Amino acid sequence: MAGIYIHIPFCKQACHYCDFHFSTSLKYKDELLHALVKEIKLQKSYLDNETVETIYFGGGTPSVLEADAISLLINTITELHTVSSDAEITLEANPDDLDDAKVKALRRTDVNRFSIGIQSFFDEDLLWMNRAHRSRHAEASVKRVQDAGFENITADLIYGYPLLTDTKWKQNLDKIFELSIPHISSYSMTVEPQTALAAFINKKKQQPMNDQQSAEQFTVLMDAMADHGFDHYEISNFCKPGHYSKHNSNYWQGVKYLGIGPSAHSYNSEARQWNIANNAKYIQSIESGKLPAETETLTEENRLNEYIMTSIRTMWGLDLDKLNSIAKASASPLLIAAGQYFDSGWIKQQDNVLYLTPTGKLYADNIAAGLFF
Template sequence: MAGIYLHIPFCKQACHYCDFHFSTSMGHKTATIAAIARELELRKDYLQGQQIETIYFGGGTPSLLTQAELELLLQTIRSLAIVSDDAEITLEANPDDLKPAKLQELKAAGINRLSIGLQSFHEPHLRMMNRAHNATESLQCVKDAQAAGFSNITVDLIYGIPAPDHSIWLQDLRTLFALKVQHVSCYALTIEPDTALGRWSKKGKFIPSEDDFTAQQFEILLDQMAQHGFVQYEISNFCQPGYESRHNSNYWRSVHYLGVGPSAHSFNGHSRQYNVANNRKYTEAISQQLIPTVIEELTIADQANDYLLTTLRTIWGCDLNQLRNKYNYDVLATHHLYLQQLQQKELATIQNNVLHLTDKGKLLADQITLDLFME
């Protein structure tokens, strides 16, 4: 099995926290979508005939695609590969795009899972982040999507936004649970240097939350999700039983995937490929039948560290037998004392040779993973 990711690099406006590749100029949108369809054709052999189990439209803002553009891309995929009858086909969407007519278009095109970038239900926070939608649209779009027949909906929320206390975050969560969605992705507000918030922070115009404040909101999140029947199957991802993101879960399980579009990444088990993050350079290269990508061949250490990085974040944990047998890396022998310390501090557990992080450990996941990396 395999997956396909399509990067749609267009947005109505720049969110103040976002450092993904996108353009707010729509002048070359039609040409870029045509180039993405052509890249699918040029790279039809990348996945070596594996059946496609998941298709994911990310961005950018894929909900800016017209029905004709969406159908072009999906029809191109189906003409080049075998797509599973029950394939998960996800589209990321902004609330302000999801009017009833648009939702019907998406459903007619074959989208069966919506990923809606709500981020917050609190109007001042939405304005601070420069989101294109308002708090009313955050609520209404989910209800409209449910009325249109979408039964697999995930929404994004951001925590760690500066506030006097945790009351706004708690209210956001109460509003979320009332909507009865199947899946939630929650991310801490991260201040990236090349963003509006990053520049304001450097000048002292924006003061990020303290780490302790953000950690407390993460702990509130874990408690509330558990109380409402959500399973935390990855550090940032929660679902009702049976509604895991199949596409993202496959990333964490090292399943092969093809990424098309400007800035998209691909993985085939032994290498990663990174498309150029420039719309003009991308379309020009594709017009010359060239794939504008950089290939990174993965060493055994790279592959072992990728496995550690992804599996430690999940409910399934890191199989230490697999690390030893597949990558010749014996973590138990190499880091015996460190792993003992993690268990004594209740940051991790080892059962049946599978390493899991505890809730306390998840707060330190990045550092723990780095400490365990194969050199």
């Protein structure tokens, strides 16, 4: 099985915290669509004929595309690949794009899952983030998508920023439960270099993020999700049973995937590949028949550490037996390194699998790094 990711590098405006590749100019929109189609054809052999079980439109803001453009890309994939009859096809969308006409048009496509970038239900927070939508759009978009018959929906929320009090955070979560959204992706606000938020903080126009606040709000998040019957299946992802994101789960379980578009990454179990993060140069290269990509062949150590980093973050845990199948590696060095985390109560072991405890989930990245070969 395999997945395909398509990067749509356009946004109406730039969120202050975002460092993904995007442009607020739609100047190259038509040319880029043509290039995406051509790259899908150029890359038709990358997945080595594996069945495609997920297609994911990310960005940027894929919902700026017309439904016909989305169908063109899906149809191009189905012409060149064997696509599962029950493939999960996800479209990331901003609430303000999901008006009646857009939702009706998307209902006629093969899209069957929405990832809606809500982030907060408070207008002052959305203004602080420089989001294009307002709270009224968020709630209306969810109901509109549900009324159109879409049941597989996820919403993004952000926590750990100065404006978000604990009371507001709990109200955001309560609204999610009220709307019966079955999947939540929730992230702590991070300050990435070269973003507007980083510049504001450096110039002391904004407060820095508070690690203690983030930890406390993450704990509130975990408790609330558990109370409402959600599985915490990856550090930032929660779902009602049976509503896992198949596409994102593939990343964490080492499944092959092909990335299409500027800045998109690909993985075939032996190597990683990533496209240039420049729309004009990407289009120019694709039009000349050349992939604008760099490749890194993965060493055994790379593959082991990648498995550690991704698996320890999930509810399925780090299976020590898999280390030998990945690189014929002994689990002994990892278990020695894990000793300190057993002692601190951050990791537990059941049979031959390591899991993060609730406290350990607060330190997932540090723990993974500490277990690397």
